[in-house]
Amino acid sequence: MATPSLPLLDVQGLTRRFGDFTAVDHVTFTVQPGEVLGYLGPNGSGKTTTIRMLCGLIKPTEGTASILGIDVTRNPEAVKPHIGYMSQKFALYDDLTVLENLQFYAGVYDVPRSEEAGRIGEVLRMAGLENRTNAFTRELSGGWRQRLALGCALIHKPPLLFLDEPTSGVDPVARREFWDLIYELASGGTTIFITTHYMDEAEHCTRVAFMYRSKLLALDTPAGLKSTYLKGAAWDLATTPLLETVELLSGTEGIAQASLHGDRAHVIVKPGEWTPESLTEKLTGSGITVQSVETVESTLEDVFTLLAHSS
Ligand SMILES: Nc1ncnc2c1ncn2[C@@H]1O[C@H](COP(=O)(O)OP(=O)(O)O)[C@@H](O)[C@H]1O
Numbered sequence: 296m297a298t299p300s301l302p303l304l305d306v307q308g309l310t311r312r313f314g315d316f317t318a319v320d321h322v323t324f325t326v327q328p329g330e331v332l333g334y335l336g337p338n339g340s341g342k343t344t345t346i347r348m349l350c351g352l353i354k355p356t357e358g359t360a361s362i363l364g365i366d367v368t369r370n371p372e373a374v375k376p377h378i379g380y381m382s383q384k385f386a387l388y389d390d391l392t393v394l395e396n397l398q399f400y401a402g403v404y405d406v407p408r409s410e411e412a413g414r415i416g417e418v419l420r421m422a423g424l425e426n427r428t429n430a431f432t433r434e435l436s437g438g439w440r441q442r443l444a445l446g447c448a449l450i451h452k453p454p455l456l457f458l459d460e461p462t463s464g465v466d467p468v469a470r471r472e473f474w475d476l477i478y479e480l481a482s483g484g485t486t487i488f489i490t491t492h493y494m495d496e497a498e499h500c501t502r503v504a505f506m507y508r509s510k511l512l513a514l515d516t517p518a519g520l521k522s523t524y525l526k527g528a529a530w531d532l533a534t535t536p537l538l539e540t541v542e543l544l545s546g547t548e549g550i551a552q553a554s555l556h557g558d559r560a561h562v563i564v565k566p567g568e569w570t571p572e573s574l575t576e577k578l579t580g581s582g583i584t585v586q587s588v589e590t591v592e593s594t595l596e597d598v599f600t601l602l603a604h605s606s
């Protein structure tokens with residue numbers, strides 16, 4: 296029998312308060328080596344505060360976190376060589392070149408002098424920056440800056456990488472290419488903890504954690520989340536008039552959300568509250584003509600909507 300591998304990251308009851316406000320509320324989870332964990336949630340839900348605690352930058356009010364068995368709170372310095380962190384406002388030095396930024400971070404992360412040139416070469420190749428080594432950082436486009444920031448966070452080859460909204464504000468093409476890089480890193484054995492508010496990106500993670508109002512509401516594979524929370528609960532309705540349908544259903548008990556999806560009304564139904572027949576009857580009773588009610592494949596956005604409405 297295979298022995299279960301030790302979690303790379305083990306988080307138990309992690310909590311952070313700022314005065315009376317609880318920014319992260321008893322969050323518990325583990326991450327296995329090689330996973331790409333997507334940490335999702337709206338602005339202000341506690342994602343960055345979680346990462347800052349996991350990187351040893353701020354202390355938890357309660358709870359523990361360990362990385363490779365090392366307690367982050369008690370021993371933040373011992374954790375440092377094992378983690379890379381690309382923060383939301385990653386500091387690149389605009390007046391330095393690409394190469395100089397990498398050299399600077401090699402120093403910050405104590406890369407041995409004998410290994411520095413080799414590591415910088417690897418990172419430049421990985422990020423596709425070989426032809427830009429002497430470019431000033433201020434001249435780089437958003438997509439290239441982001442790749443350089445990633446390279447700087449990886450310069451010491453950490454087994455665990457924290458990325459805090461690395462793709463926000465980057466154009467869709469650069470976003471896709473950045474995700475290709477993330478997969479490449481993961482297949483090379485780097486474990487990745489990435490926050491995002493792009494639901495389409497979450498679909499590509501090994502597992503997805505949903506943060507909402509400081510609490511971790513769910514954590515599972517994308518397929519697992521959909522089958523647990525949303526079996527048959529996402530419907531597309533063809534009706535006339537459509538807009539009135541959405542308005543009526545938005546205020547209806549048992550409907551987590553109703554929105555326009557092209558020429559359909561997309562509806563998330565709380566489990567057990569409605570059937571296609573009973574909903575058709577309700578709409579018809581309000582003078583709406585229902586052409587069809589179809590169960591559709593749910594998205595992670597649907598799952599999140601339902602979870603947020605039920606919490
Ligand atoms: N140093 C701080 N002092 C007071 N409140 C803070 C501090 N840092 C974060 N917060 C609050 O904690 C909440 C969660 O913030 P954050 O973790 O940055 O959320 P997210 O990254 O999900 O957008 C927010 O309401 C924020 O204002």
Ligand SMILES: [Mg+2]
Nearest residue numbers: 342343344383
């Ligand atoms: Mg944040």
